[in-house]
Amino acid sequence: MRSTAAPPSPNRPVAARLLAWYRRHRRDLPWRENRDPYRVWVSEVMLQQTQVERVREFFTRFVERFPDVAALARAREQDVLKHWEGLGYYRRARQLHAAAKQIVAEHGGDFPRTAAELRELPGIGRYTAGAIASIAFGEPEPIVEANSRRVIARLVGYGKPVGGAADEPLWSIATALLPRREPGLFNQALMDLGAMVCTVTRPRCDRCPLAASCVARATGRTEETPVLPRQRAAKLVRETAVVLRRGNSAVVERRGPGEWWEGLWDFPRAAAGERRRAGDRLLGTVTYTVTHHRVTCRVVERRLARAPAATNNRRLVALAALDRLAMTAPGRRIARLLVASAALD
Ligand code: SF4
Known part of the structure; x- marks a missing residue:
């Protein structure tokens, strides 16, 4: 049955x-x-x-x-x-x-x-x-x-x-x-x-x-369980963001394929080995962590004599319009530094 x-x-x-x-x-x-x-x-x-x-x-x-x-x-x-x-x-x-x-x-x-x-x-x-x-x-x-x-x-x-x-x-x-x-x-x-x-x-x-x-x-093994893989040590990186400013606007660039934050806007980075130029102004430092990298980013402002040509992935944007862009996390913090410093001009 x-x-x-x-x-x-x-x-x-x-x-x-x-x-x-x-x-x-x-x-x-x-x-x-x-x-x-x-x-x-x-x-x-x-x-x-x-x-x-x-x-x-x-x-x-x-x-x-x-x-x-x-x-x-x-x-x-x-x-x-x-x-x-x-x-x-x-x-x-x-x-x-x-x-x-x-x-x-x-x-x-x-x-x-x-x-x-x-x-x-x-x-x-x-x-x-x-x-x-x-x-x-x-x-x-x-x-x-x-x-x-x-x-x-x-x-x-x-x-x-x-x-x-x-x-x-x-x-x-x-x-x-x-x-x-x-x-x-x-x-x-x-x-x-x-x-x-x-x-x-x-x-x-x-x-x-x-x-x-x-x-x-x-068995008294709660804290040892589960056995997790060892975390990779973070790699320390230094970089310089160069805010190219013209009047109340600044140049932003869109991150490309394969880069961190692909598709989002940020400020240009200085090329490796590029020296600070006469007239560059230090705005501050931003630190951030991204995929096992701990980055310290110096932010300098450089005034432009004329407006650069715009492309799909690089454009001049009014400081007041930066809020409307989809930006990387460090880019957003750099934008805040920039807007705060511009308010004191
Ligand atoms: S499942 Fe987690 S909380 Fe529950 S008895 Fe086991 S170790 Fe303790």
Whole structure:
């Protein structure tokens, strides 16, 4: 005789406890108001390299300006980059834009529903595809990102290094843990537990719904788990930004393919070995970090005798209009220095 009861699963108690905890403690985040795949997608892409609190403000502004995939597909790239300004890693914004166009062109504006189809889109990797498929469409797809990876590794006492291809065993464990009902809620619960309870340092095991099953806790190895790859030491770089000024305008250049902040505007940099010229005025110093480089940038102003010829990627812009450009993070800070100094002229 066939039993109608659910098959016994050793993972069921973990999922049940985690979901019960999530219902009481879940973070109230603007992209969780509904399961619209567009909102899930935008938020997940923003969250890839950026803290939740920072994403909160950007997300709301972004979806107000581009409320759906069709609106994003129609937008000009400069407008998309402008609304991404301050979030960093602008490649994400360009890929988001390219993917929106592809969804409109190839899927009639409807989001693909499976992780495999989603991964055909620019900028959507295994994690983002799993998040959209599970949260928006209820597909049983696991996700392994920084928070869920930490929870899973500690739960099972995973002692090997993690990161990139080394995460493969954790993907298998995440798949085994995933409940058939509400996989999207389960995935979000894992991420929230990692962010709120199973934190990098000093996890709050006394408040954790998984404490009774947790190997790292039982063996006193919570802080050593997971074993993270060693961070590359930052390379120190010095550069000089040359603000070419003519009256109340300055020359800006658009970063080209292969450069940091491709597509965004910034001020020209002095060529390597170029000396400060007579008449150059030091405006200040800006320091910033970008992909393992810690940069110290001296900012000098140089007055131009005549207006330079404009090209697509180089133009003279009124200081009052700099705010409207999509600018790199250091470019925006240089612009502030420039505007403050011009006010004292
Ligand atoms: S018991 Fe502690 S280490 Fe284990 S999952 Fe919970 S918070 Fe993390």
